[in-house]
Structure formats: structure tokens, C-alpha cells
Amino acid sequence: xxxxxxxxxxxxxxxxxxxxxxxxxxxxxxxxxxxxxxxxxxxxxxxxxxxxxxxxxxxxxxxxxxxxxxxxxxxxxxxxxxxxxxxxxxxxxxxxxxxxxxxxxxxxxxxxxxxxxxxxxxxxxxxxxxxxxxxxxxxxxxxxxxxxxxxxxxxxxxxxxxxxxxxxxxxxxxxxxxxxxxxxxxxxxxxxxxxxxxxxxxxxxxxxxxxxxxxxxxxxxxxxxxxxxxxxxxxxxxxxxxxxxxxxxxxxxxxxxxxxxxxxxxxxxxxxxxxxxxxxxxxxxxxxxxxxxxxxxxxxxxxxxxxxxxxxxxxxxxxxxxxxxxxxxxxxxxxxxxxxxxxxxxxxxxxxxxxxxxxxxxxxxxxxxxxxxxxxxxxxxxxxxxxxxxxxxxxxxxx
Amino acid sequence: xxxxxxxxxxxxxxxxxxxxxxxxxxxxxxxxxxxxxxxxxxxxxxxxxxxxxxxxxxxxxxxxxxxxxxxxxxxxxxxxxxxxxxxxxxxxxxxxxxxxxxxxxxxxxxxxxxxxxxxxxxxxxxxxxxxxxxxxxxxxxxxxxxxxxxxxxxxxxxxxxxxxxxxxxxxxxxxxxxxxxxxxxxxxxxxxxxxxxxxxxxxxxxxxxxxxxxxxxxxxxxxxxxxxxxxxxxxxxxxxxxxxxxxxxxxxxxxxxxxxxxxxxxxxxxxxxxxxxxxxxxxxxxxxxxxxxxxxxxxxxxxxxxxxxxxxxxxxxxxxxxxxxxxxxxxxxxxxxxxxxxxxxxxxxxxxxxxxxxxxxxxxxxxxxxxxxxxxxxxxxxxxxxxxxxxxxxxxxxx
Numbered sequence: 001x002x003x004x005x006x007x008x009x010x011x012x013x014x015x016x017x018x019x020x021x022x023x024x025x026x027x028x029x030x031x032x033x034x035x036x037x038x039x040x041x042x043x044x045x046x047x048x049x050x051x052x053x054x055x056x057x058x059x060x061x062x063x064x065x066x067x068x069x070x071x072x073x074x075x076x077x078x079x080x081x082x083x084x085x086x087x088x089x090x091x092x093x094x095x096x097x098x099x100x101x102x103x104x105x106x107x108x109x110x111x112x113x114x115x116x117x118x119x120x121x122x123x124x125x126x127x128x129x130x131x132x133x134x135x136x137x138x139x140x141x142x143x144x145x146x147x148x149x150x151x152x153x154x155x156x157x158x159x160x161x162x163x164x165x166x167x168x169x170x171x172x173x174x175x176x177x178x179x180x181x182x183x184x185x186x187x188x189x190x191x192x193x194x195x196x197x198x199x200x201x202x203x204x205x206x207x208x209x210x211x212x213x214x215x216x217x218x219x220x221x222x223x224x225x226x227x228x229x230x231x232x233x234x235x236x237x238x239x240x241x242x243x244x245x246x247x248x249x250x251x252x253x254x255x256x257x258x259x260x261x262x263x264x265x266x267x268x269x270x271x272x273x274x275x276x277x278x279x280x281x282x283x284x285x286x287x288x289x290x291x292x293x294x295x296x297x298x299x300x301x302x303x304x305x306x307x308x309x310x311x312x313x314x315x316x317x318x319x320x321x322x323x324x325x326x327x328x329x330x331x332x333x334x335x336x337x338x339x340x341x342x343x344x345x346x347x348x349x350x351x352x353x354x355x356x357x358x359x360x361x362x363x364x365x366x367x368x369x370x371x372x373x374x375x376x377x378x379x380x381x382x383x384x385x386x387x388x389x390x391x392x393x394x395x396x397x398x399x
Numbered sequence: 400x401x402x403x404x405x406x407x408x409x410x411x412x413x414x415x416x417x418x419x420x421x422x423x424x425x426x427x428x429x430x431x432x433x434x435x436x437x438x439x440x441x442x443x444x445x446x447x448x449x450x451x452x453x454x455x456x457x458x459x460x461x462x463x464x465x466x467x468x469x470x471x472x473x474x475x476x477x478x479x480x481x482x483x484x485x486x487x488x489x490x491x492x493x494x495x496x497x498x499x500x501x502x503x504x505x506x507x508x509x510x511x512x513x514x515x516x517x518x519x520x521x522x523x524x525x526x527x528x529x530x531x532x533x534x535x536x537x538x539x540x541x542x543x544x545x546x547x548x549x550x551x552x553x554x555x556x557x558x559x560x561x562x563x564x565x566x567x568x569x570x571x572x573x574x575x576x577x578x579x580x581x582x583x584x585x586x587x588x589x590x591x592x593x594x595x596x597x598x599x600x601x602x603x604x605x606x607x608x609x610x611x612x613x614x615x616x617x618x619x620x621x622x623x624x625x626x627x628x629x630x631x632x633x634x635x636x637x638x639x640x641x642x643x644x645x646x647x648x649x650x651x652x653x654x655x656x657x658x659x660x661x662x663x664x665x666x667x668x669x670x671x672x673x674x675x676x677x678x679x680x681x682x683x684x685x686x687x688x689x690x691x692x693x694x695x696x697x698x699x700x701x702x703x704x705x706x707x708x709x710x711x712x713x714x715x716x717x718x719x720x721x722x723x724x725x726x727x728x729x730x731x732x733x734x735x736x737x738x739x740x741x742x743x744x745x746x747x748x749x750x751x752x753x754x755x756x757x758x759x760x761x762x763x764x765x766x767x768x769x770x771x772x773x774x775x776x777x778x779x780x781x782x783x784x785x786x787x788x789x790x791x792x793x794x795x796x797x798x
Contacts, residue, residue, distance in 0.1 A: 039715075068693070076694065083715060084715070297476070319438065323462075325441065327439050
């Protein structure tokens, strides 16, 4: 396998700290991966990411397969060289994007037949094809093609989707062949049904994967349903393998999921919120367009030392945002991404020093206080709408 | 006066090299100022500008007066602090933007009554008001309110506009009062009529300004008409004062205007072209969306050492451009701005070493050759449409 995982704190359940070694370097876990849908974390250069503690990014197989194409990326030296990113890259399987296509896709045992959101052309993603595409990218971690269970789904629907996900996982694993570099992760489906989730986890362990993802969450289920799934997973998945919660990630989500034994995260939230002018500070969310910041000479977060906070005031950022100046999207994205990386760093420190519960309580108290920014609870609701989506690249559909 | 100009090569006519000292540092001339319409050179941070040899920027009085307002900028510590730009800033008078408003403005002897393109609110720019606004900004160089002569214009129309420009220039000069920091430049109008241009220059010299701008060019006149105006100006304007050609600037324009004794330039062309995917290289213009670059691993210009060329390939930039990824607008803008700054640096070196004619011929030969990129002549035509406009901030009007 192309990756090795060493857990140095924690076990099956509860918060864990570890290290994931990949062909492009090591990543300390728990870790958050910014989303570079089209081989670009929106508005940020690779230097911006490196300077703001990002150690691994996610890219979308669906988008890059359609444009510029996996064979082109391969010819150009692989995804890392293409996007000038020297550190690890995880690519998803395209399963979630294809699932989001709705009417534009048709699922069969063979795979998923779908129409490109760019030009309507028809394509078939099979488990084997999706492995081949990710091999061409040169991804450090690849994901199996899965069938994302919608919410709500009956037990029968969830069972069928989960069983197909397992059959596809087996085919994906077989398709890897002799490729020793590609680390392929399995994905647990099964909706909100405990026995289906557990059966899926066990099926995947039997096939054998170097890591396991939890999919099909953040699609509309209740918070407590979501957390229950994570708890069942912690009990079933092997302690020694990395666990990746796909596509979810408000700061509150991250803290809750780390508490339940998750190691890896990705979400469009920090960058998308940045572009929408919702900024994260340690004392809560801040809407930069609010008139209260018009004459505010402070940085976004006085406790932050990101490029934006070292150089620009709230007053100026607000002006840029109202004037729709391109610079603001970079500055706010950098800030939000750094907030996430610093949060993960503090989470790791707390786990190492056996103070995670205290850290978690203190962080959430300050972050959700209706204090200075006073947007804690209100905005957390809004964020729900953003979870588990890849960055939008078309107005036609949400992919 | 807030600025001093030292000419150390050349005189009345022909290319000149000098140094402009301002309250925010020195600028070597001939110099090119990127346009920061709304207190932001589109898509670039101040660090990007500093790292790419930019020494002075232009900001637009019209836009900043409307949003965020000159009193707000003053409260926030002035324009330099507001936009985190430590080097000199020149602000225009808003005259050209108001002129572009067409139906939305009414000119009287008092000043220009206009409607905001943002919200339709009514405002009056008088010569005195425009000085006051620029004083509030803390501009290193301010421009007088002028009446831009349209093209074509009859002799009578051009004469009336020129005479009003002179009367307004006197009022502007008087309005400066005791402000020793504000260097106010006069603007020569008079259309394409030699005696009007000369009379305007002489009238401005009589009032007394530390620098002179040539306005009303790049508005539709023929190339040879434009160059004739510059030649008349070189003969009339005092050798010891800086001369600023407003709003024009293809690379060919810059070389031609330097040859005719101009010292300062601004234009939206490098940044706007960057955002449109037209990139400058020393061997000509390059349209990054062209399919020929799809597999091209070279930087935009192998002779360039800007951030973009040091880190990204044509193939990747093309992908970002087609995918409308925000990152590309920064990367292409940085490249084009640096191309301009390097061009000005080479122009200055050539003047210092008495080799400007040879440099100019060699530069134009290579730049306009229908060589590798083969877009020289064709694109130069397209550029004409871009000259002399401030960066568009609204679809409603071109301001």
C-alpha cells in the first residue's frame, strides 16, 4: 500500500492522534483537507496553502476526468505537478458528484452512466474506470466508487445501495492490481441503519483496505443520527486504520467527529464561506459585509496570524467585498483555511496532552458564544446547507 | 509641493529618464502605474505588487468618493493605510469617469453634476470638491478636474472644453491652499488641434503646477493624431516637470510615448488583458485559452521570472482559465503587470545608456513578430478598445 498509518494516541473509540505517511510526505491526524475541486483550492495558490499549514488537499475525480481529462493530467506529469502541489493529494471517486447529478445519471450493476454537466456528453463510471482515472492522476489516496444512500431512504433502499457499494468495493480493490503506490480507501454506506453500517464496515474489512471512509452523511439527516453512525463506526472499524469522514465540516462537526474517533476531513465550507463573506474567528462567525465593520481597523481575528490578518483590516475587506473585488475572495479563503488548520493543530495538541474534552468545551463555548460577533448559533444553521458539497463549478447543477 | 522631479537624462523632446520623489518614496521614470480603481489593483495583493517591481499605483477618485467615501478613507488613516500600500499613490480627478457617464452627467461652469452608477444618487464634482476629496485620500499626486474633449469634436467644442479646463485648473490650484503635501498636476486638453493644445499647456504653466498630464487621448483618434499631440506637448511643456500621459498603454504606446518625452503612464490593459486571458510575452501576445497550450509545460514566458512563470505551466493556466477558477485572474494579472514593469525598467536602462532607439526597434521587432505566438498585430488592434478606461466595476456603464 502507498500509505502507512501510525496511531500514537487513542484507540478504537474516542479522539485519536496519528500520522499518515504517503508518497508525498507525512500528515499529522486528525487532519482537514481543503477542497480543490478542479485542481485548485478556489482563489488560493499552492504557496498560500503551504504558508497556511495545509498539508493535504482533496481534488474531485468527476470534475478532473471531464476537464482537463485524466490522460492529459497523466501526460503532464500527474496531478501534483499539474497543480504545483508538492504534498499529498486525496481524490474522491466521483460517486458523490454523480449522485448529485439526479436526473442526469443512471445506476446499474456495471456502474453509473451520467451526462457531463459541461456539455451533456455521456460517460460511464465503473469501479474499475474510477480506479484507472485516479491512477492516472497519481493520487496518494484514492476512493472506491460507491453508491451514496440518499436521505431519507427506506431500509430496503439503504441495504441495496450498501450491498452494491460492497460489490463495487471488491471490484475496485481487484482493479488496483500491482499498483503499490495507490492507496485505495473503502467507503462505508448504509444510511442511518446500524446493522447496515456495521455489515458494510465488516464487508470492507474483509476485502481489505488501508483506510476507511464514512460516506452518505451530511445529506439531510439529523445531527444525532449522524453522530450515532460515527459511534457505530468507531466500534467496528479497525483502530489501526485511518478513518475519513467525507465532506462534512463545520468547526462544530470537526470537534464532534474527532471525539468519535475520526481522523480525516474535507469540506468546501471554509473556502465557500470565505467567498460568501462569512469568516471564522475564535470568538465566532463574522459577516464581513455587516455595516458594523465599515470603520473597523482591526484584522478579522486579532488572535490570527494569517496573511490576511497580518496585512488587512476589516474595513478594507468589507469595502473589497461590497465592491466585488477579486482580491477579497483570496484573502477571506486564506483566513478561513488557516482557521481550520489552526483548529486541527490545537485539536491534535489537546489529544496528545489528554486534554481534548476540556479543549473541546472551551473552544465551543467561545466559538458559539453570542459575544462580539453574535452569529454563532444563527450561522451554524446556515452552514448546514453547505456541508457535503464539492465546490460549485456550474449554476446548472450542484456538483 | 509634495513632489520633486529630477531629470537626469534627456530634455524637452525625446526620451527622458528621471526620478520623482514623493512623500511615500521615489519613483524612477519613465514609470508605469497599475490601476487600482477601487483601491485594489484587481486580483493582486499589495505584496504581489511590491514583489513585481510596482512602485506607484493609480486609484480612481470617482469610485472611491462613491464607495467607501473620502471621509471614511480619511478616518481610516488615508488611502495608503486603507489599502495597505506603502508606496506612492496618484489619484485621478474623476473627470474621465464622469465624462464616460454620458447621459448621467451635466457639465456647467460650476462643475459636473452626475448620478452615481451604484445607486443613482446625485453628486456635484467641482474643481474645489475634487481637490478636497483627494486631500482626504492623502494622495501623493492629485489631478485637477478637467473636461475631457470627446473625439471627434469641432474646433469650437474643443476650444470651449479647453478653456473651461483652464478656468477649473486655476480654481483647483487656488483650492489647494496651504496643503504642502498635495502635489496637484494640471491636465492639457484641446483635442487634436495644435493651437488649442499649446494654449492649454501655456495656460497651465502660467497657473503653475509641479507636473502636467496630457488628457483626452486614446478616445478614438488616429494613432498619428495622438502622436502629433505628444510631439506638440514635448515642445511646449517645461523640461523640468514630469509629464503624464493619462490612461493609454499598450506596450507599443509606451515605447512611442517615451520616445516623445512622456514620463508617466497608467492603463488598465495589463490587468484587464490578464483577466481576459491575453498575456504579454517578449515574443508577442499569447491567448492562454488557445488549444495549442493544452499540453504545454512551459511557463507563459520562458524569459520571465514572475511568480506565475516560476510556478505554473501554460497547460495549468489554460485549464484554470477554461474552468473559470479565481486563481487564474491573479496569476495572469501578476504576469502582465510584471511584463510592464520589466519593460519600463529596460526602457530606463536604454535611455541611461543612450540606446533607446535601438532598444525600441529590437523590442518592437520581437514583440510584434508573427513568430511563435503570432498574435502581435491582430491583438494590438483589439487592445485599442481597452485603452483609456478605468477598470470596469459595473455592467451598466463603462466608468
